[in-house]
Amino acid sequence: xxxTQRIVKDFILAQFLPGEDPAALEPTTPLVTSAILDxxxxxxxxxxxxxxxxxxxEAHEASVDNLNTLDLITALVRSKR
Amino acid sequence: xxxxxxFTAFAVAAARQPGAIAVVDPDRGSVxxxxxxxxxxxxxxxxxxxxxxxGDRVAIHVQKSIEGIAAILGVLRAGAVYIPVDPxxxxxxxAFIMHDCGVxxxxxxxxxxxxxAPELATIGADIPLELVELGRDGGGVSNMPGRDxxxxxxxxxxxxxxxxxxYTSGSTGRxxxxxxxxxxxxxxxxxxxxxxxxxxxxxFSSHAPFHxxxxxxxxxxxxxxxxxxxxxxHEVGKDPARxxxxxxAHALTVWYSAPSILTLLAAHGAxxxxxxxxxxxxxxxxxxxxxxxxxxxxxxxxxxRYFNLYGPTETNVCTYHEIPPDIPEERTDPYPIxxxxxxxMARVVAPDLGDTARGEEGELLIxxxxxMVGYWGLEEQSAxxxxxxxxxxxxxxxxDLVVExxxxxxxxxxxxxxxxxxxxxRVELGEVEACVLTHPAVAEAAVVASxxxxxxxxxxxxxxxxxGRISLIAxxxxxxERVPLYMVPDQFLFVPALPRTSTDKTDYQRxxxxx
Numbered sequence: 182x183x184x185t186q187r188i189v190k191d192f193i194l195a196q197f198l199p200g201e202d203p204a205a206l207e208p209t210t211p212l213v214t215s216a217i218l219d220x221x222x223x224x225x226x227x228x229x230x231x232x233x234x235x236x237x238x239e240a241h242e243a244s245v246d247n248l249n250t251l252d253l254i255t256a257l258v259r260s261k262r
Numbered sequence: 263x264x265x266x267x268x269f270t271a272f273a274v275a276a277a278r279q280p281g282a283i284a285v286v287d288p289d290r291g292s293v294x295x296x297x298x299x300x301x302x303x304x305x306x307x308x309x310x311x312x313x314x315x316x317g318d319r320v321a322i323h324v325q326k327s328i329e330g331i332a333a334i335l336g337v338l339r340a341g342a343v344y345i346p347v348d349p350x351x352x353x354x355x356x357a358f359i360m361h362d363c364g365v366x367x368x369x370x371x372x373x374x375x376x377x378x379a380p381e382l383a384t385i386g387a388d389i390p391l392e393l394v395e396l397g398r399d400g401g402g403v404s405n406m407p408g409r410d411x412x413x414x415x416x417x418x419x420x421x422x423x424x425x426x427x428x429y430t431s432g433s434t435g436r437x438x439x440x441x442x443x444x445x446x447x448x449x450x451x452x453x454x455x456x457x458x459x460x461x462x463x464x465x466f467s468s469h470a471p472f473h474x475x476x477x478x479x480x481x482x483x484x485x486x487x488x489x490x491x492x493x494x495x496h497e498v499g500k501d502p503a504r505x506x507x508x509x510x511a512h513a514l515t516v517w518y519s520a521p522s523i524l525t526l527l528a529a530h531g532a533x534x535x536x537x538x539x540x541x542x543x544x545x546x547x548x549x550x551x552x553x554x555x556x557x558x559x560x561x562x563x564x565x566x567r568y569f570n571l572y573g574p575t576e577t578n579v580c581t582y583h584e585i586p587p588d589i590p591e592e593r594t595d596p597y598p599i600x601x602x603x604x605x606x607m608a609r610v611v612a613p614d615l616g617d618t619a620r621g622e623e624g625e626l627l628i629x630x631x632x633x634m635v636g637y638w639g640l641e642e643q644s645a646x647x648x649x650x651x652x653x654x655x656x657x658x659x660x661x662d663l664v665v666e667x668x669x670x671x672x673x674x675x676x677x678x679x680x681x682x683x684x685x686x687x688r689v690e691l692g693e694v695e696a697c698v699l700t701h702p703a704v705a706e707a708a709v710v711a712s713x714x715x716x717x718x719x720x721x722x723x724x725x726x727x728x729x730g731r732i733s734l735i736a737x738x739x740x741x742x743e744r745v746p747l748y749m750v751p752d753q754f755l756f757v758p759a760l761p762r763t764s765t766d767k768t769d770y771q772r773x774x775x776x777x
Contacts, residue, residue: 198734205733215742216750217735220500221716224530240503 305336316341341417421445435696520686548686
């Protein structure tokens with residue numbers, strides 16, 4: 182679980198928050214509703230999750246309810262494995 | 263005599279075919295024209311009970327839904343003016359808009375009330391709220407506020423009476439309300455009907471939210487011509503795979519949106535070739551459609567006709583261009599914004615406002631029945647938006663620089679000010695700058711936009727108070743709480759001090775190069 186979250190966090194920091202202090206990205210930091218992930222970034226994140234964790238995210242699951250924080254993303258990945 | 267107001271135009275279509283489906287909410291059901299009219303009548307009854315009078319403003323703070331459309335029609339039936347307010351927008355901005363145009367009442371989705379009410383109290387806006395619950399059964403009367411019993415008669419309005427006010431980004435850091443009349447909207451919708459020839463068999467997408475000007479075509483073209491409107495929700499509307507499912511499942515015949523979502527559809531829409539046999543028209547507006555993506559879409563989906571529609575909120579659509587089939591491989595220039603709509607007039611002027619020779623770049627001016635009255639409560643800005651021509655007509659200054667070809671087709675060249683379009687929305691870079699500057703760690707900021715393959719990218723160049731970096735997360739969150747998400751900068755760059763020109767002004771040219 183923690184490992185999953187770290188992998189997702191590293192991806193988001195590297196792709197969308199270059200140069201950010203890793204400590205500033207907390208498990209509950211809003212990502213979609215604070216414009217850190219726009220729709221293109223969200224699609225890239227979903228592709229990454231599918232490939233990295235060997236899961237299938239359905240179109241209706243790729244929503245703000247499941248992707249807005251690291252905690253939510255981790256829970257989504259976990260529910261699929 | 264032509265119909266003079268939007269509600270009457272809807273009611274005429276409803277009387278012709280009360281049993282036809284007017285609106286489909288794919289997740290929550292549908293209503294017929296007759297049912298929709300009955301819902302609007304209930305809303306009117308409620309507004310009358312609450313003392314709303316013709317000409318009063320009523321905010322619509324509801325996500326796109328059958329209930330929201332019924333509320334808009336109810337407001338129009340009461341002769342009042344609807345003010346659509348973004349249900350996903352920042353709360354302070356939404357409260358500002360309602361207060362700014364002095365709404366008599368706000369129709370608000372129940373889930374939005376807990377944040378909105380205290381914000382309205384904070385700014386001293388005493389606005390009664392009527393709450394709408396969006397239940398599972400779309401448009402079920404049980405969800406709707408309203409009043410049963412004898413309904414008041416529809417209040418007829420004239421062409422010059424206001425129908426709605428749409429708020430757009432303002433350069434000084436506060437949004438401004440574009441005032442549009444029944445005559446403006448009906449002239450525009452009438453022009454659309456002439457060109458796109460909708461019939462009761464048509465099924466239109468409704469992708470734009472109510473506060474976005476593309477929604478005027480979405481709502482009032484089908485609803486006044488007896489076609490069906492299929493709602494694309496906020497969530498589905500961002501997701502190309504779900505859009506592809508929806509277009510196919512609901513056999514849409516007309517799609518209308520900003521190009522950005524069509525770009526996603528071309529790139530990520532579906533693994534198999536897109537096959538929407540029913541789709542006959544793809545309309546796009548709001549920003550430049552990069553040719554590479556337009557060609558990719560047309561190759562995957564060759565049979566519909568494609569139209570580029572152009573026009574600021576202040577004029578509705580004022581020029582249009584049909585994209586030819588088979589866009590050549592070598593073409594890289596965007597297609598023109600096209601020729602003047604048949605109900606309007608256009609001129610191109612030099613900075614001294616004198617007419618240019620054909621073929622010379624200049625600012626596009628528009629005159630005619632689509633053009634707004636002015637900005638709500640901003641007399642000076644309204645006056646500046648217009649010039650009177652030698653013919654005595656009132657001409658709206660679009661701020662867009664164009665070149666006119668010998669055949670009367672206009673090509674967009676850029677802006678004369680600091681406004682850009684992002685995902686179809688107008689963004690005044692000055693408003694973004696004002697927002698970034700409210701962050702306590704920011705000493706100086708300049709915001710510029712650049713074109714990328716995936717659309718416009720907004721960059722904020724910042725000098726911080728302590729000379730160091732500021733957390734990107736902190737900056738994004740700060741902005742997202744104050745301006746809509748499409749206005750939040752995509753990129754932040756940090757410099758010790760902003761570059762200056764020799765006259766000590768912010769050197770935007772160098773900042774542009776940095777971005």
